[in-house]
Amino acid sequence: MQFIKIKALWSEKRGMQLIRKDTGNEYIFLHYLTSVSLLLEGHWIRIKEGGCIIYDKHSYQHFVSDECELLHDWFHATGNCTEIIGKYGLKFNTVYYPQDSKFITSIIQAIEIEQLKQDIFCNEICDDKADELFARIARGIVDLEEIIFIGADIKNRFLELRTQINREFNNGWKIDTLAALVNLSPSRFHALYKEIFLISPKKDLINIRIEHAESLLLHTSYSIESIASMVGYSNPFNFIRQFKQIKNITPGQYRKAAL
Numbered sequence: 568m569q570f571i572k573i574k575a576l577w578s579e580k581r582g583m584q585l586i587r588k589d590t591g592n593e594y595i596f597l598h599y600l601t602s603v604s605l606l607l608e609g610h611w612i613r614i615k616e617g618g619c620i621i622y623d624k625h626s627y628q629h630f631v632s633d634e635c636e637l638l639h640d641w642f643h644a645t646g647n648c649t650e651i652i653g654k655y656g657l658k659f660n661t662v663y664y665p666q667d668s669k670f671i672t673s674i675i676q677a678i679e680i681e682q683l684k685q686d687i688f689c690n691e692i693c694d695d696k697a698d699e700l701f702a703r704i705a706r707g708i709v710d711l712e713e714i715i716f717i718g719a720d721i722k723n724r725f726l727e728l729r730t731q732i733n734r735e736f737n738n739g740w741k742i743d744t745l746a747a748l749v750n751l752s753p754s755r756f757h758a759l760y761k762e763i764f765l766i767s768p769k770k771d772l773i774n775i776r777i778e779h780a781e782s783l784l785l786h787t788s789y790s791i792e793s794i795a796s797m798v799g800y801s802n803p804f805n806f807i808r809q810f811k812q813i814k815n816i817t818p819g820q821y822r823k824a825a826l
Contacts, residue, residue, distance in 0.1 A: 568651065568697050569690075570682055573642035575675040576600070581636045587628040594648040594659075595622040597630075598640040598671045605630040607660065613718055617668040619704065621652060623659035634719070640675040644697075651698060655705035665707035674700045724749045725763050729771070736775045737799040742768060777813050780806070784822045791818050 606629040746756035795806035
């Protein structure tokens with residue numbers, strides 16, 4: 568493989584957009600250390616940090632760093648790239664997510680240094696490094712089902728939903744109902760909720776209810792049973808149990824301690 572251009576940790580300003588209608592006779596490899604939007608086969612997809620792609624010769628290339636500054640590793644090359652990636656079962660124009668992709672930057676940096684120095688056996692060392700790069704990408708590929716993509720639209724929908732939950736905390740919310748409100752399957756909804764808010768929807772709802780219960784215990788004379796019902800519990804014993812799990816004391820003890 569002959570490296571035409573190569574850069575590790577190359578940065579560009581937010582909003583940077585690259586469009587190549589034809590990549591020509593070069594193979595192009597990119598490893599994104601920051602998230603970008605990428606047009607692939609006529610569809611815009613969100614590339615999470617750590618994603619990489621190898622463009623075949625004469626491919627269409629289009630991406631934009633629309634949410635943050637761009638940081639990426641890349642190279643242009645000619646030669647036997649088809650043979651090398653084929654050996655490891657990789658495909659052109661396909662996004663891959665290797666586990667802990669920091670090794671990609673290290674390898675690109677090593678090749679870049681070799682290309683600058685041009686010492687004896689430079690080409691042989693670079694070929695070995697390229698072989699290692701694609702071997703390790705293939706060995707460490709993560710199933711795309713395990714990668715969680717969260718665009719601005721989805722985040723906004725979840726923020727609006729969480730506001731509604733806070734406002735209607737005494738509603739008998741179920742995961743299926745919440746998922747339907749944002750047009751997602753229950754499993755996908757649960758995964759995205761936890762990714763965005765760093766807490767499961769069930770635990771979040773419990774915390775919200777307990778916070779409101781605290782206020783009612785401190786500022787009203789309602790009975791424990793009434794407060795349990797007011798914050799969404801049909802069974803006061805469940806309310807007392809969950810309150811104690813979070814606050815380490817019962818609702819009654821909490822109220823007495825504040826007097």
